[in-house]
Amino acid sequence: MSSDNMQAATSNAAIATMTIAGREVPAAATFRVVNPATEEVLGWAPDATRDDLDAAVAAARAAFPAWRDTPVDERRRLVRAVGAVLRDNAAELARLLTCEQGKPLEAARGEIEGAAYWCDGICEIELPVTVHEDTAERRSTTRHVPLGVVGAIAPWNFPIILAIWKLAPALVTGNTIVLKPSPFTPLTTLRLGELLRGVLPPGVVNVISGGEQLGPWMTSHPGFDKISFTGSSQTGAKVMASAAATLKRVTLELGGNDAAIVLPDANVEEIVEPLFWSAFQNSGQICVASKRIYIHDALYDRLAEALSEYARGVKVGDGLEQGTQVGPVNNHQQFARVSEMIEDAKAKGLRFIVGGEVPEGPGYFIPLSLIDNPPEDARIVAEEQFGPVVPLMRFTDVEDVIRRANDTPYGLAGSIWTGDPEAAEQLAQRIDTGTVWINEAHYSSPFIPFGGHKASGVGVESGIEGLLEYTNAQTVVVRKSQP
Numbered sequence: 001m002s003s004d005n006m007q008a009a010t011s012n013a014a015i016a017t018m019t020i021a022g023r024e025v026p027a028a029a030t031f032r033v034v035n036p037a038t039e040e041v042l043g044w045a046p047d048a049t050r051d052d053l054d055a056a057v058a059a060a061r062a063a064f065p066a067w068r069d070t071p072v073d074e075r076r077r078l079v080r081a082v083g084a085v086l087r088d089n090a091a092e093l094a095r096l097l098t099c100e101q102g103k104p105l106e107a108a109r110g111e112i113e114g115a116a117y118w119c120d121g122i123c124e125i126e127l128p129v130t131v132h133e134d135t136a137e138r139r140s141t142t143r144h145v146p147l148g149v150v151g152a153i154a155p156w157n158f159p160i161i162l163a164i165w166k167l168a169p170a171l172v173t174g175n176t177i178v179l180k181p182s183p184f185t186p187l188t189t190l191r192l193g194e195l196l197r198g199v200l201p202p203g204v205v206n207v208i209s210g211g212e213q214l215g216p217w218m219t220s221h222p223g224f225d226k227i228s229f230t231g232s233s234q235t236g237a238k239v240m241a242s243a244a245a246t247l248k249r250v251t252l253e254l255g256g257n258d259a260a261i262v263l264p265d266a267n268v269e270e271i272v273e274p275l276f277w278s279a280f281q282n283s284g285q286i287c288v289a290s291k292r293i294y295i296h297d298a299l300y301d302r303l304a305e306a307l308s309e310y311a312r313g314v315k316v317g318d319g320l321e322q323g324t325q326v327g328p329v330n331n332h333q334q335f336a337r338v339s340e341m342i343e344d345a346k347a348k349g350l351r352f353i354v355g356g357e358v359p360e361g362p363g364y365f366i367p368l369s370l371i372d373n374p375p376e377d378a379r380i381v382a383e384e385q386f387g388p389v390v391p392l393m394r395f396t397d398v399e400d401v402i403r404r405a406n407d408t409p410y411g412l413a414g415s416i417w418t419g420d421p422e423a424a425e426q427l428a429q430r431i432d433t434g435t436v437w438i439n440e441a442h443y444s445s446p447f448i449p450f451g452g453h454k455a456s457g458v459g460v461e462s463g464i465e466g467l468l469e470y471t472n473a474q475t476v477v478v479r480k481s482q483p
């Protein structure tokens, strides 16, 4: 046992438990979870062993036949019951989420309620049964059958809603699941697992947590039929390579470097607020945050000033404090990475219109920062920053800005801000991303497929297309009469 783990036995901080086969599983070892606003130990999470993983997979495998054969309406009733558990415990879960993730309490509550809404919405989607031919001679029909056991791996920026994006469609389509949260934010997901004991048949949902080794153990484990992964593109490539050895299906929701393009006919006063939050909500830690803002030369100075003014009025602080609008970044690695990008920008002589001075701790607080017109090869433009530091770039020519927006390995999403949304729809078709928003950002729904192009992902989540990714097509051909 490490000294950290010995400390667990004496600490007053909560020790969360794993859920396997509907029961609590005692942890042989634990790891610490830190509150990013204070850097204090918030709690302890089980560090799953290979045996724990084997037990979770075995439980999911044992639960699969009965769950697959459960009528879909009953499966839907139980997925809605997961939503009800989220709603009924929203206050407790939101507080825990704020303490481990950093986001303001109201946003944490929004995430929990959004996840509950997803449980309901996914249950509304009907999968197609296609009759290809039905003649005197033959009938052929294709329907969609579950895959088996799904391994779900979630990141730390939206631990609960991104877990539910996997759990709800997997269960509705008849699969069972083993869910692994990020080691930076395991506690709320483990707590949800505890709350779901007795709500679902044992083994249908299993929740395990662990350190760096647990993800690779899952992707290489022969007991999974599919891995549904949300995280960075670098890790996504490893997941795909590892899953290939046993020909698992994969859905990969990966990183992005979204461009927001502000055309010269945009109304500066109207767009300041939504454009600001498209970049800074969740401290910029959103896969689809506006990470590069291109502003037409005609508006640049006015909009840059308005965004900076808005930023100065936003309260950054501990998410539990009344009035906090932006919390810290989630973890020390991310804090170090974003701080490094700020230093790099300064070393290159780039000008901060606002922000740029990282305060002394405690807490992983990065000031809301805007950088004035950096070159395309600056790190802050070329890389996914995943933090509250955003470059503003001038453009004069629409062709040029589309080329710059597309000149990235990523292809997750983007937005266009304009007084002529119809014309912008034509432009949107030339942006190589899975989603393009016009005059807003981040809108998503259980009924709309969401996914990345290029290095931003493989496959989609939500919508009929998202549900189909948890199924195999099965065709039955009936010869009715011999010729």
Ligand code: NAD
Pocket: 153, 154, 155, 156, 157, 158, 162, 180, 181, 182, 183, 211, 212, 214, 215, 216, 219, 230, 231, 232, 233, 235, 236, 238, 239, 252, 253, 254, 255, 256, 286, 287, 288, 384, 386, 412, 452, 456, 457
């Ligand atoms: P990450 O890739 O470091 O980790 C994601 C998850 O994968 C964690 O649970 C981690 O423990 C696990 N993991 C790490 N190494 C693994 C491996 N080799 N095999 C299997 N699993 C492994 O990502 P993160 O830092 O937690 O999240 C931030 C990234 O996620 C950003 O790039 C962001 O854009 C992306 N993201 C994408 C979406 C989307 O829907 N496209 C949504 C949210 C976040």
